[in-house]
Amino acid sequence: xxxxxxxxxxxxxxxxxxxxxxxxxxxxxxxxxxxxxxxxxxxxxxxxxxxxxxxxxxxxxxxxxxxxxxxxxxxxxxxxxxxxxxxxxxxxxxxxxxxxxxxxxxxxxxxxxxxxxxxxxxxxxxxxxxxxxxxxxxxxxxxxxxxxxxxxxxxxxxxxxxxxxxxxxxxxxxxxxxxxxxxxxxxxxxxxxxxxxxxxxxxxxxxxxxxxxxxxxxxxxxxxxxxxxxxxxxxxxxxxxxxxxxxxxxxxxxxxxxxxxxxxxxxxxxxxxxxxxxxxxxxxxxxxxxxxxxxxxxxxxxxxxxxxxxxxxxxxxxxxxxxxxxxxxxxxxxxxxxxxxxxxxxxxxxxxxxxxxxxxxxxxxxxxxxxxxxxxxxxxxxxxxxxxxxxxxxxxxxxxxxxxxxxxxxxxxxxxxxxxxxxxxxxxxxxxxxxxxxxxxxxxxxxxxxxxxxxxxxxxxxxxxxxxxxxxxx
Ligand SMILES: *[C@@H]1O[C@H](CO)[C@@H](O)[C@H](O)[C@H]1NC(C)=O
Ligand SMILES: *[C@@H]1O[C@H](CO)[C@@H](O)[C@H](O)[C@H]1NC(C)=O
Ligand SMILES: *[C@@H]1O[C@H](CO)[C@@H](O)[C@H](O)[C@H]1NC(C)=O
Numbered sequence: 001x002x003x004x005x006x007x008x009x010x011x012x013x014x015x016x017x018x019x020x021x022x023x024x025x026x027x028x029x030x031x032x033x034x035x036x037x038x039x040x041x042x043x044x045x046x047x048x049x050x051x052x053x054x055x056x057x058x059x060x061x062x063x064x065x066x067x068x069x070x071x072x073x074x075x076x077x078x079x080x081x082x083x084x085x086x087x088x089x090x091x092x093x094x095x096x097x098x099x100x101x102x103x104x105x106x107x108x109x110x111x112x113x114x115x116x117x118x119x120x121x122x123x124x125x126x127x128x129x130x131x132x133x134x135x136x137x138x139x140x141x142x143x144x145x146x147x148x149x150x151x152x153x154x155x156x157x158x159x160x161x162x163x164x165x166x167x168x169x170x171x172x173x174x175x176x177x178x179x180x181x182x183x184x185x186x187x188x189x190x191x192x193x194x195x196x197x198x199x200x201x202x203x204x205x206x207x208x209x210x211x212x213x214x215x216x217x218x219x220x221x222x223x224x225x226x227x228x229x230x231x232x233x234x235x236x237x238x239x240x241x242x243x244x245x246x247x248x249x250x251x252x253x254x255x256x257x258x259x260x261x262x263x264x265x266x267x268x269x270x271x272x273x274x275x276x277x278x279x280x281x282x283x284x285x286x287x288x289x290x291x292x293x294x295x296x297x298x299x300x301x302x303x304x305x306x307x308x309x310x311x312x313x314x315x316x317x318x319x320x321x322x323x324x325x326x327x328x329x330x331x332x333x334x335x336x337x338x339x340x341x342x343x344x345x346x347x348x349x350x351x352x353x354x355x356x357x358x359x360x361x362x363x364x365x366x367x368x369x370x371x372x373x374x375x376x377x378x379x380x381x382x383x384x385x386x387x388x389x390x391x392x393x394x395x396x397x398x399x400x401x402x403x404x405x406x407x408x409x410x411x412x413x414x415x416x417x418x419x420x421x422x423x424x425x426x427x428x429x430x431x432x433x434x435x436x437x438x439x440x441x442x443x444x445x446x447x448x449x450x451x452x453x454x455x456x457x458x459x460x461x462x463x464x465x466x467x468x469x470x471x472x473x474x
Pocket of ligand 2: 358359360389390391
C-alpha cells in the first residue's frame with residue numbers, strides 16, 4: 001500500500017512544481033487539447049519517474065545506513081561487555097594478590113620463628129656441651145682421687161657418686177645426639193618453608209605481570225593475543241602427594257625410606273596424619289607410644305587420649321583414633337620394647353586389633369614372641385580407661401585414677417605403660433603402683449626407663465595365615 005502511494009504523491013508534487021512554471025489559468029482552461037501541453041505532461045512523467053527512482057535509492061540508502069548503525073551499536077555492546085569482564089578479572093587478580101601477600105607475610109614470620117628455634121637449640125647444645133665437659137672434668141678428678149687412694153679407703157658413697165656421674169654423662173651424650181637430630185630436622189623444615197616462600201614470590205611476580213597487562217587493555221584490543229604466563233600449581237601437586245601417601249610406616253620402608261623420623265601417612269579410610277616412623281630394624285614400624293624421660297604428663301583425660309598428645313621427638317601417645325585406623329588395616333603386630341635402669345632391653349610381640357570408639361577401644365591381643373613375660377594377653381577384651389572414664393574390671397576403684405595414666409586396665413594389675421615416670425624408685429608401694437609397669441612374673445614389677453610401642457603389618461603372608469585366629473578378634 002505504502003509503496004504504491006508514494007509514486008502518486010510524487011506525481012502530484014511534480015505536477016505542482018511544474019504548474020508553477022506555467023500560468024495556472026491556462027491549465028484550467030484547456031487540459032488535454034494542445035500538443036505542447038501533451039509534451040509538457042510527458043516531461044512531467046519523466047521527471048516524476050526520475051524523482052521516484054531518486055526516492056527509492058534514498059530509501060535504500062537510509063536502510064543501509066540504519067543497518068550500519070545497528071552494526072556499530074552491536075560492536076560497541078561487545079566492547080562494553082569485554083571491558084566489563086576484563087575489569088572483573090582485574091579486580092579478582094588484585095584480590096588474589098592481596099591474599100598471597102598476606103600468606104607471604106605469615107610464611108616469613110614462620111621462617112623467622114624457625115630461625116629463632118634453631119638458634120635456641122644451638123645455644124642449648126652449646127650449654128649442654130659445656131656442662132658435659134665440666135662433668136667430665138669432675139669425673140676425671142674423682143677417678144684421680146680413686147687411683148690415689150687404696151681400694152679399702154674409697155667409700156661406697158664415692159663409688160656410687162662416680163657411677164651416677166657416668167650415667168649422667170651417658171644420658172647427656174644421648175640428648176646431644178637427639179638435639180643434633182632435632183637441629184637437622186629444623187633446618188630441613190626451614191628449607192622447605194623457604195622454597196614455599198619462593199614459589200609464592202614467583203606467583204606474585206606473575207600476578208604483577210597480569211596486572212600490568214590489565215592496565216594496557218586498549219592496546220590489547222589492537223595487538224595480538226599476549227602469551228600466557230605459565231601455571232604455578234602447588235595446590236595440585238599437594239593433592240597429588242596426598243593421593244600417594246603410604247598407609248603406614250611399613251609401606252614407607254618398602255618404598256625405600258630408611259631414616260627414622262616424622263612422616264605423613266594415610267591409613268585406608270582415614271584422613272592423613274603425621275606419625276613417627278621407626279626404621280631402625282629391617283622394617284618400618286609406626287610408633288604409637290614412647291616414654292623416655294618423664295617430660296610429658298601421661299595422666300590425661302579420655303578426650304586427650306583419643307586425640308593423642310606429647311612430642312614426636314620426645315614422649316608421646318599417638319591417640320586412640322589414629323591407632324584404631326592403623327589397626328583397622330588388619331594383620332597388625334604390636335611390638336612393645338622396654339628398657340630398665342640397668343640398660344636391660346627386652347621386647348614382646350602380639351597380634352593386635354583395636355575396636356573403635358563405640359566399644360571404648362577394646363583391645364585384642366594374641367601373644368606371638370619376645371623375651372618379656374606375657375603380661376598383656378589377659379588384657380584382651382578390655383576397654384580403654386582414663387581417670388575420667390573408668391571401664392576397668394575393678395569393682396570399687398578407678399584404676400586409671402589409682403594408677404595414673406590411661407590404659408586397658410584389667411583389675412588394675414599386670415601392665416601399664418602410660419603410668420607415671422619415676423627417675424627414682426618410690427619409697428611407698430602405693431606410689432610405685434602408679435609407675436610405668438610391666439609385671440615380671442614372681443619378681444614383681446618395677447618402673448621402667450624407656451618404653452616404645454609400635455605397630456606394623458605381619459611381615460609375610462605365610463606368617464599371617466599360620467598365626468591367624470579369627471576367633472580371637474570376634
Ligand atoms: C580400604 O577399605 C575398604 C573398605 O573397608 C576396602 O573395600 C578396600 O579394599 C580397602 N583398600 C585397601 C587398599 O586396603
Ligand atoms: C563405654 O564407656 C562408657 C563410659 O564408661 C560406658 O557408659 C559405655 O557403656 C561403654 N561402652 C560399651 C560398649 O561398653
Ligand atoms: C593375667 O595374667 C597374669 C600373668 O599370667 C596373672 O598374674 C594375672 O593374675 C592375670 N590376670 C587376670 C585378671 O587374669
